[in-house]
Amino acid sequence: MRLRNQGGRELGRLGNLEDRDGLDGRDGQEPDRSGTRREGSAWALTRLTGDRQGKGRPGQSRTEPGTRPVRSSEQVWATKVRNRRGARGQVPARRPQGSHGQCGEPRTGTEPVSSVTVRANATELVEFNDTVSLTCSASGSSLFYRWYNGSSEIAASEHVHLSDDNSNLTIFRVLRSDRGPLHCTVSNVISNGTSQPVFLNIS
Known part of the structure; x- marks a missing residue:
């Protein structure tokens, strides 16, 4: 134009x-x-x-x-x-x-990211035995999710499963290295946000 x-x-x-x-x-x-x-x-x-x-x-x-x-x-x-x-x-x-x-x-009408939180279905876990599921939730539209253990991004593997939209993280047979801090980031075309960290107690 x-x-x-x-x-x-x-x-x-x-x-x-x-x-x-x-x-x-x-x-x-x-x-x-x-x-x-x-x-x-x-x-x-x-x-x-x-x-x-x-x-x-x-x-x-x-x-x-x-x-x-x-x-x-x-x-x-x-x-x-x-x-x-x-x-x-x-x-x-x-x-x-x-x-x-x-x-x-x-996109027109995109709403900014806000209220990013992580919830785990359990935090007291046994190494090599237990499985944990974490859910990242946020307000906003057209959201994109990423998970981190400390500063390292978490990718899908035999040990880790991510849902299709990456909002849910499942760790199978947890290891001590999975203790965290675990957090998620959420972004769209106009803003982004980061959750508070979650720590797992793995014995």
Whole structure:
């Protein structure tokens, strides 16, 4: 889609603005040639670009409210900025370190993550004998779950089973190394949250 100023003058396409807008990827930065689309009053970008140090394009504010660094696979909203000639648009204020960051288009109506909790069906267990099930719950929409033992992410194996949506974790024939702290993280395209840790007493 194209941007126009208050007088109706066409300024160029968002993500590939012409030089008169001061956002054409000069100063050693590659222009963003990806598509954008309109959702309500915000732009959703499908690709982020910038220089290898993760600096913003000319005219972007790194302290603009609501901006933040993004991971290469994370989905983000674009943020309103004003370029050096006064034209307004919505582009990412920063991009991740290294190569291009890929961004999908967030769903409208997504609710933020909140109230992330973990419950275990038992915490007093016998090593090599007992099985424990843990459930991660949270409020929000389009949720994605991950489990951790300390700082290590837990993956499915013969010893561990994860439900289809990853919200339930089952550990078979527990080991002392399964004591924890066990916690889950929950995320969607607009926010994330982490539960309080759970410790298992394994004798």
